[in-house]
Amino acid sequence: MIGIMGAGAFGTALGIALAKAGTPVTLWTRSEIHAEDMGKLRRNRAYLPDAPFPEPLSVTSDIDALADSKVVLVAVPLQHLRSALIPHDLPDAPIVACCKGIELSSGLGPTGVVEEVLPGAITAILTGPSFAADIAIGRPTALTLACRDATIGKALQDRLTTPTLRLYRTTDTIGAELGGALKNVIAIACGTVIGAGLGDSARAATMTRGFAEMQRIGASFGAHTDTLAGLSGLGDLALTCTSDLSRNYRLGLSLGRSEVFDPTITVEGAATAGAMFEIGKARGLDLPITETVTRLLDGSTTVVDAIETLMTRPLKEE
Structure with a gap:
């Protein structure tokens, strides 16, 4: 049984x-x-x-x-x-x-x-x-x-x-856990992008740079690269960042549209963003998307200001 x-x-x-x-x-x-x-x-x-x-x-x-x-x-x-x-x-x-x-x-x-x-x-x-x-x-x-x-x-x-x-x-339990947790944060960001009317090209960029953040975090914790590139990482990221059935994505849509989201709905990415933002600071990790989602959720930034901050970051190699 x-x-x-x-x-x-x-x-x-x-x-x-x-x-x-x-x-x-x-x-x-x-x-x-x-x-x-x-x-x-x-x-x-x-x-x-x-x-x-x-x-x-x-x-x-x-x-x-x-x-x-x-x-x-x-x-x-x-x-x-x-x-x-x-x-x-x-x-x-x-x-x-x-x-x-x-x-x-x-x-x-x-x-x-x-x-x-x-x-x-x-x-x-x-x-x-x-x-x-x-x-x-x-x-x-x-x-x-x-x-x-x-x-x-x-x-x-x-x-x-x-x-x-x-x-x-x-x-690799670490990699599987991190992939499942972190993709929810990126899904909130992608929902915000679409909710704010920034378009599919911006969402694709957010997914890609979000996955780069996931890889940096994973490396810091000793996760295997192939785990994050598998079902529990990239696969889950692709699903959650593109479907209205995702609670995390829908929360992002609400943020982008300046709408109130139903507080009775469990959205794990909201708690994960705050937790990982603090962990990232302690480990010296560069996590601009995670930081942006955290600040959007706690009200310390607006969608307009967040976009400007992300788009004016120093240019660098991919």
């Missing part, structure tokens, strides 16, 4: 995909009302109303129901990951983080948070270019599974791959 903590869009979509392949899945939500509603309707009407649950998928609000899980996928927003894990006694099974970002309070990525809360746990991260709705309805999707232990990573890859969900494995 595979256990999934978190019945948001992504956790639910993964549960549906795995159950369609015949794997018994237990989907846990902290809300008893939410669990009862999903169990009765056999779908998650709050997030994926058009994706019915396969028979092997069960829903619960009892954390003890995950006790027999061979793998536990944790699909909660990164800023809530620590608080979601602390109260619960999870089974002695690999913990696969299915979230993206950098924790504001610690500067850690998902596996780092898990390892602080659950010392000795076997950890991995599942990340890459994906929208929950695509996974839930069976559209072909490829993701990166990163686990420092190559043998366990291979076993997880075999267990979690389905006919419509193809996983590529790596031992």
Whole structure:
């Protein structure tokens, strides 16, 4: 059995995909009302109303129901990951983080948070270019599974791959985590560019220079170049910077249009920008796009001033 903590869009979509392949899945939500509603309707009407649950998928609000899980996928927003894990006694099974970002309070990525809360746990991260709705309805999707232990990573890859969900494995958890986190910051920047009416050429430039920032950060942390150039980096960047389905991109659109964004929507890139801006300063990294996004979000600059600042930076080689 595979256990999934978190019945948001992504956790639910993964549960549906795995159950369609015949794997018994237990989907846990902290809300008893939410669990009862999903169990009765056999779908998650709050997030994926058009994706019915396969028979092997069960829903619960009892954390003890995950006790027999061979793998536990944790699909909660990164800023809530620590608080979601602390109260619960999870089974002695690999913990696969299915979230993206950098924790504001610690500067850690998902596996780092898990390892602080659950010392000795076997950890991995599942990340890459994906929208929950695509996974839930069976559209072909490829993701990166990163686990420092190559043998366990291979076993997880075999267990979690389905006919419509193809996983590529790596031992570079740092690179996979950074790619998944940083692309959200660049997506906010790209949304701002389009929202401000600057056009597709400016967005392409922002994506490209944003990817250069991702590579500089990755090198500082010891990430592998090929990881950032893969699904969890460049692949996720391409998806998130070009689709209205991305919450980070939509936040950027709102910034560019000087519109108010719905504060109830979780946008991991907003927290990641602030965290990485501080980390970058401490490491002496040149991160103009990350800095610009941070200042746009905290109100210390305007879109007009940000454009002027970026366009008047000293000329240099690419």
